Amino acid sequence: MIRPHFRVVIVDLSARKTRVENLPGREQWLGGSGLAALCFEKYGDPALPWNDPAQPLIFAIGPLTGYFPLMSKTVCAFLSPYHGQYAESHAGGRSALALRFADMDALVVVGRAERPCVLSIGHKHMEIKDAPFLWGKDVFTTGKMLRNMLSGSGTRSILRIGPAGENGCAYACINVDTYRHFGRLGAGAVMGAKNLKAIAIQGDASFPLPEGKAYAQAFKDIYALLTETSMMSKYHDLGTAGNMAALNELKSLPWRNLQATTDPGIEGISGERFAKDMLLRNTACAGCPVGCIHIGFLREKFMADNRYLYRQVAYDYEPIFSLGSMLGMTDGFAVLGLMDAVEREGLDCMSGGVALAWATEALQKGHISLAETLTPLQFGDAEGYKAAIGHLGRGTNEFYRRLAQGTMKAASHYNGQDYACVLGQEMAGYATGETFFVSESLSFRHSHLDSSAYSADQKPQDKDAEKVASGFVKDEASRIVLTSMVGCLFARGVYTTERLQQALGSLGYEDAAANLEPAGQAIQRLRWRLRMRSGYDPVHAKIPKRYTEVVTWKGPIDAEYMETLRQTYAAKLVELGSESQPG
Template sequence: MIRDYFRVLIVDLATGKGNVVNVEGRNEFVGGSGLGALLFSLYGYTQRPWDDPDQPLIFSIGALTGLFPLMSKTVCSFKSPYHDQFAESHAGGRSALALRFADYDAIVMKGRAPRLSCVSIGMNHLEVKDVQFLAGKDVFATGKILRSMFSGSGHRSILRIGPAGENLSGMACINADSYRHFGRLGSGSVMGSKNLKGIVIQGDGSFALPDNNEYPKVFNEVYKKMTDTDMMSKYHNLGTAANLDVLNELKSLPWRNLQASNDEGIGGISGEKFADDTLLRNAACAGCPVGCIHLGFVREKFMEQNQYLYRQVAYDYEPIFSTGSMLGVTDAFHVLAIMDEIEKAGLDVMSGGVALAWATEAFEKGLITEKETIVPLVFGDAEGYKKAVYYLGQAENEFYSALTKGTLVAAKKYGGEDFACVLGQEMAGYATGETFYVAESLGFRHSHLDSGGYSWDQKNDKKDVKAICDFLIKDETGRAFITSMVACLFGRGVYNDEQLSACLKSVGYDEIAENMDTIGERVRALRWKVRFDTGYDPDAISIPKRYHEVTTWKGKTDPKFLAELKQEYGNRIRDLVSKDALTKLGLDKIKKN
């Protein structure tokens, strides 16, 4: 269980065979984000396109997966169809524990299956099964059929794609165990390009826990912090949906394609409204005692049979923003209904919602018509959006096909680039100010969780470029380490440096515990190195003019300050991959297999 190397399963989809390799570097890269970047360096091709069959699709876990609570996520690393550059996406669910109990630190999918297939992986088995009959099936139907085809329970994880992934959409996600997702930058299309409809990971092995007095002591300390204090209560109670009221009050919640940053209609989609009217139950990722997954319900009536069907839909802040306020939809059940359609299609909910918000404004301005959209798009019209989601997932016509490649691709073709709400990819729901706009635009994952930029904006109104860049760079180091563990970022308040060090030492990873800062710097630099090698250029990323028009609690955006901050942060990122910096961290020694 405790080893100084990574045990990696390499799967060749073309032949249906695999082999296990031992990859050195546990003490240098830990796992998760670090391991994903290392494996892409060894098995990926920076100059080949994202859909080249030899490009790897990588799933990796961390050193403490299965040993401590909230060490429950898996990192998916790949070359993205969205920008054809190195990317990663994170998901909870059961995949991390399933991989741990299958005794793998990572799996690497290479090649392309001859026909649409599903891979089943366990500790002692590998099977590639033809599932051509699942072509075009939505995520829910696919999951139901795969559960019946592949026996197992407990530590079994089922990853699958919907029509969006098969259609190679840049917005396609990988659904993980129904309620979690590898959401951003098109991981689902990488599966689709490999003729891979599903991956079933059977955690059918076992391992002994550390046999010492320190491990149970440290485990109990962590567990009590998560269950006996209020450190995690926000995530269990209202969940991140509580942020809607807060951000609306701060004039930082995007409404109707960010034409406004607050609105009186918030009451219909607040965290309290969802909890009072729609919440069925809480659920949790495997190995997590918190239960942050909030499951609401939608009800559908079949007129001919006079019957009703109820479905559970997972919600939190980002899905509510992107299918609620961003689309001007202010009824909680209508928001869940749009989410449900997005889930079926296998689309990333943030990219899908933001893309349709841009399309709605473009429709209002006459840049596109029903010839393109097929159905009229009107802010607040949930029924219209449900139909549009279907067309987006299917890439139904030339317009929707362009939109699947990214909102800016469609905007360049049809007009409306100025009001495309894209910060590297379709924005997350934080119209908090210049720091966030720059941090998400230039950040490695174009994610609000790359750094605490949104948090800085909510606490600071000084226009200090140096201080902001110092904060972003330092913050990213710590996040790179914790996503290499791989810990849920909701638990970063519990897993401070002192606690992480104690956890690592209690199970025998003393060298990692003593070098966390250096490892964080090394992982961050390697990820950026691979990203630059695949074409990243901070100067090529623009921030649309819509963000110049936003007014928050701090006032209206300052375009001059925004430009200066973007330039300086881009320079800081470049410094991370200078020859001297890479040599200092030993990254010049990585050799391709």
């Protein structure tokens, strides 16, 4: 049934109770990013620490979830352990459809359980299962045990953390249905602080589809674009891994802690090499016909009897960059092994890889020693990195506990700030130039998907800081509309404003359809207000020296222009986050 309000389910782990609240404002806040921000404003407190039991962990979906293809993401919102500020992370898998079929627009978890537990929740039930026996278990072992413990296979989504989340790593992720993640800014640590090892969302209800021709026609039109044109084919074929060779050719691929932007070793870790030698199969998030998730196979030998174990590892551009080129790795199978190790600990792959790249250079420069790293770290040496990943996830010593709080925090302690590859958080894999470096450094999620900056850098452009910074603001607002639906950003070419309006109208959300642009701008302002209330100051954000040393296809970085652009964009963000702004 189409509802004008949001149905929000709040679970209090301390009291072991649940309540349901109906929040108005769908035409203004839409869902997803907008609903998550609305929930944090209502249930969160920017003045309290990130790990205070009262702070909410929010999972929100959008009005098109369950009705249209690729509306398959969930927005997770929380106060981040990485920087202590309001944050979002997005993930696919089955989580969005499970929430829809559990009749929730948002799930909000507050409180802290007395002992490690698992939350199982659906349309007609909520159960908190004490599970101290799962604490300390890796992500894979936890998943196997949970699948035996819980009912509802096929309609269930399992969200779980590994040792990194239990130990408060500021970039611990939440694993979603094995191959997807709430990866960035430490959502896994928020679960760990709540003594919450896992959440199982049971999609155990049903809902009718709209009657009449409008919905059927809207679905048919969108589905045809996704499946009968070439608009999405690149995501199914090579996938985002195809960017490896292209960016290497453009001298825009980070190598060895961004000491280089191109290397002939790309042949061993290109998307083409993964597809030829390592690809096992494609799979997809629930509700998606594209199949962009590429699963590689990893073979391990049992030394005792010469038998082999084959494991399946999901790969795409980001983990190949962060655990491949950034670490000087040129063997694709070795990179899959590092991905497997990162998954096991429950670490964000980008932050984990970039952190270890910094540690490798710090060791080379003598800023740290083997007394800190406990294992030799050398670019291209997979075995050393595997051991370090285990230390990082489990916080073995003071050095790894510092590094687990963020590369720049460790770099500040060990005098290695200049070569820390941090743009708000550990960088994404686009050494494309000034536009991207500024965008990721200051943008809301410090994500390459907050704007099209990395794409703009690959084209000739005028160095007009005012024009570029205004473009960042406009681009973010338009993307917020899609992340409030909550759609996959790969489909932004399909889900234009007109098609989103057609889809919303076919479901009866005419007011929301007519209000998309103002809604996107209102959500943008609310998110920045929440971020700044919790301590963010873009004016004083700095871009490390390493980024001024980069050489791309366009030549050396223009440090003066980059600083002008940073100041211009920061001023616009301060204005967006001002309490005096309407909306």
